[in-house]
Amino acid sequence: MVTRALDVVLLGPPGAGKGTQAKRLAATFNLLHISTGDLLREEVGKGSELGQQAASYMQKGELVPDDLVAKMLVTRLHSQQGLAGCVFDGYPRTRAQAELLDGLLAELGRRVDVAVYLEVPDDEVVARLGGRRSCPSCGAVYHLRTQPPARDGVCDVCGSQLVVREDDKEEVIRQRLAVYRTHTEPLLELYGGRGVLARVPGQGTPEEVFLRLADAVRGGRER
Numbered sequence: 081m082v083t084r085a086l087d088v089v090l091l092g093p094p095g096a097g098k099g100t101q102a103k104r105l106a107a108t109f110n111l112l113h114i115s116t117g118d119l120l121r122e123e124v125g126k127g128s129e130l131g132q133q134a135a136s137y138m139q140k141g142e143l144v145p146d147d148l149v150a151k152m153l154v155t156r157l158h159s160q161q162g163l164a165g166c167v168f169d170g171y172p173r174t175r176a177q178a179e180l181l182d183g184l185l186a187e188l189g190r191r192v193d194v195a196v197y198l199e200v201p202d203d204e205v206v207a208r209l210g211g212r213r214s215c216p217s218c219g220a221v222y223h224l225r226t227q228p229p230a231r232d233g234v235c236d237v238c239g240s241q242l243v244v245r246e247d248d249k250e251e252v253i254r255q256r257l258a259v260y261r262t263h264t265e266p267l268l269e270l271y272g273g274r275g276v277l278a279r280v281p282g283q284g285t286p287e288e289v290f291l292r293l294a295d296a297v298r299g300g301r302e303r
């Protein structure tokens with residue numbers, strides 16, 4: 081039996097828990113996790129030309145220009161065949177990016193099957209991101225209050241020293257939220273108009289949120 085690919089877009093403000101949930105959705109549904117934020121941080125870490133160009137936008141909480149992000153996206157999208165589709169985390173963030181994604185998926189005979197909006201109020205976003213600690217080596221994410229590492233300041237997975245991401249500082253968080261409201265929130269209308277949008281409350285334990293998300297994704301597969 082040939083099953084159709086499943087492509088999921090995960091929308092939501094910074095700090096909604098997209099990264100954590102996207103990894104789990106990818107593992108559960110056998111999808112390729114594509115996080116443009118992670119890909120950009122990798123490039124910054126390597127000190128590549130792309131990373132150097134992207135870093136100043138990221139530090140200010142602004143969007144990296146579309147053409148830089150698009151190159152990475154295309155490489156990643158074609159990097160692993162044989163998986164059942166993708167979960168896009170942090171992409172698209174603008175209408176132009178949504179159009180590009182439609183075009184790329186159409187070339188592969190695919191489309192956005194479900195766009196899940198993880199809803200979290202602004203104050204909660206600031207509280208969550210302020211307590212976030214990230215591993216610069218393996219990308220694992222912790223939270224001082226809700227998901228602390230076993231040993232203070234040390235990654236459970238790889239033992240590296242945890243850090244506060246430059247863009248998790250409060251003034252940058254406010255800027256990222258403003259960018260999100262202006263550029264990314266209009267995508268809710270776009271996907272809503274196509275009948276592929278599912279709204280999922282982002283509050284509760286990660287497990288509770290995951291179960292809601294998984295239901296929404298299954299709904300997308302059945303459509």
Ligand code: AMP
Pocket residue numbers: 094116117118120137138139141142143144145146149169170171172173177247256
């Ligand atoms: P994230 O980890 O998804 O919150 O992304 C961190 C930062 O990377 C954002 O604040 C942007 O500066 C940049 N970034 C990530 N994804 C994109 C995208 N699709 N378009 C433009 N900039 C992006």
